[in-house]
Amino acid sequence: MPIDKEFLDILACPVCREPFQYREKDGKEQLVCTGCKRVFPIEDGIPVLLPNAGVVEK
Numbered sequence: 001m002p003i004d005k006e007f008l009d010i011l012a013c014p015v016c017r018e019p020f021q022y023r024e025k026d027g028k029e030q031l032v033c034t035g036c037k038r039v040f041p042i043e044d045g046i047p048v049l050l051p052n053a054g055v056v057e058k
Contacts, residue, residue, distance in 0.1 A: 008031075013038060014054075017035075020032060030042060
């Protein structure tokens with residue numbers, strides 16, 4: 001289930017403070033930072049926004 005748009009609008013990357021985009025990839029929900037391109041997992045409907053949880057995609 002995608003994240004509610006209003007909730008997504010108030011979230012910001014903990015590293016660079018840019019907004020997120022929601023996506024599903026390989027059956028997993030993720031938030032992708034529009035600035036630094038870090039990918040943060042969503043586990044059981046809860047975004048894991050710890051700075052060390054984000055992985056930079058290549």
